[in-house]
Amino acid sequence: MSGSVSLYIHIPFCKKKCGYCDFFSVECALNKIPDEYIRAVIFEAEFYAKKYGVDSWRTVYIGGGTPSLMTSSQILSLLKGISRTALFPAGCEITVEMNPDDVSPDLLFAAEDAGVNRLSVGIQTFDDEILKGLGRRCTKDINLAALNLIQKKWKRRFSADLIAGFPQESKKQLKQNISTLMSFCPDHISLYALSVEKKTPLGKEILSGRMPYDYGAADSCWICGRNFLEKNGYPQYEVSNFSKPEFESAHNKVYWRLENYVGVGAGASGAVYSCRNSSEEGVRWTNTADIGRYISFWNEVGVSNFFHCENLLKSARNTEILDLKTQEFEFLMMGLRLRAGINSSVYKKRFGGDLGIRLGDFDGGCFYRWEKKKLALRRTGDNLNPGINYALSSKGLLFLNSFLESLL
Structure with missing residues (x-):
């Protein structure tokens, strides 16, 4: 990042x-x-x-x-x-x-x-x-x-x-x-x-x-x-x-697009995501909710110009390693909350593979069935992100969790 x-x-x-x-x-x-x-x-x-x-x-x-x-x-x-x-x-x-x-x-x-x-x-x-x-x-x-x-x-x-x-x-x-x-x-x-x-x-x-x-x-x-x-x-x-x-x-x-962000402050979370071409796995951290510990830790390491800070971070935050499979599902889970949906070109760059197949855009697949019921829809992408945008309709968003369960 x-x-x-x-x-x-x-x-x-x-x-x-x-x-x-x-x-x-x-x-x-x-x-x-x-x-x-x-x-x-x-x-x-x-x-x-x-x-x-x-x-x-x-x-x-x-x-x-x-x-x-x-x-x-x-x-x-x-x-x-x-x-x-x-x-x-x-x-x-x-x-x-x-x-x-x-x-x-x-x-x-x-x-x-x-x-x-x-x-x-x-x-x-x-x-x-x-x-x-x-x-x-x-x-x-x-x-x-x-x-x-x-x-x-x-x-x-x-x-x-x-x-x-x-x-x-x-x-x-x-x-x-x-x-x-x-x-x-x-x-x-x-x-x-x-x-x-x-x-x-x-x-x-x-x-x-x-x-x-x-x-x-x-x-x-x-x-x-x-x-x-x-x-x-x-x-x-x-x-x-x-x-x-x-x-x-x-x-x-x-x-919602599962992009990198830094979170600071007691109890805050941040995340750095990887992609299929990266040698590093993604990481999400959550800071300690102990405000006294948070204040003393960052003021002490800040004054010392962050000397040995990397080694001491475990006392101030918890970390979770995010493998590519976890990131891919979270990308779908968050992106489908948007009415604009998820772009197939963006998906391919980050995770490889065909988004349409992943969502079930084929005869008998989940997206195919939902589209027939007007619960899902597709649109052509734009110049920045060509390809297809897959999204749930206004009514379909009411059943987002059901759609996500079908992807597990």
Whole structure:
């Protein structure tokens, strides 16, 4: 891996954990992020830039947790520090997630001054009863105030998240939520189906039977939301993502196309993939979730100019070797999430072989049968990637897991 690579930065701190959230995060003392953590993240990015010969960061995504808990000076220090490890090329998409409760004129100005050109705002819903039940520190009024401020003060791109399928949520409520959000003209909207996770407070309530939950109604609600978005100028380009033309998330496409990316921060993951012509196997790493250990490790090796860092990495991260067979299946699993699908020429360059045969594009094969049922489709490639694009239809994406099972 060398040249231009995407970078994910994990800020795992929150004021309070939401009842549905299964992402790694911790509540931070006095709602303050330690400056030592910011320095550690910069040192880690510097290490990987040197290790892999990164000369520029193709995209940067600052996620969490709650990155908007950073102070204005921390946002500036973080991105200035990262820019010293490798360049931000022209057109580099730099995204930071924000909680509506944190949005302020000062924070927006600091983000713009630091080079952020895309916000991702976690709205989730405008329903006060649902927000309260989830333990969100936002209300409908706070969500609206944040969006009003962004509309007035922020002249760059912004995306917002909604979740469909909350207990007792109706299709009418969801459509009203979407309409309210669209009135602020976001470039991009993520509509996620509620994930019932057994370790979360909400998941425990549902799975124990203490909270009634209709999975079928929740799925139907999400489908209603998807159709409503598409009818109102936000075509679906990935399972949970919708955007106006030319405003798709460049960073997230790196994941869905199974391309190399560096992940820094406590609990963050990164991956370097190989190909059929490479002598090296792929590797995926996940950093320690012990924030104290993470901070001390990277600040110590950073100050020592990474002396013996390679030998010490085992104490700061876990690694997984990815053989070509594993990478090939993950390439299919991620790529088929995209409405554009997977290109046969790209597949052949990376893995060899015929993508059509692999997917069952022959009489009696899986893709062939799905295409007959209008669950799958093919398109001619373009000048950059000639060949055939194999994809699932809008309806077919609802059964993505079933299609993938047929490929195992």
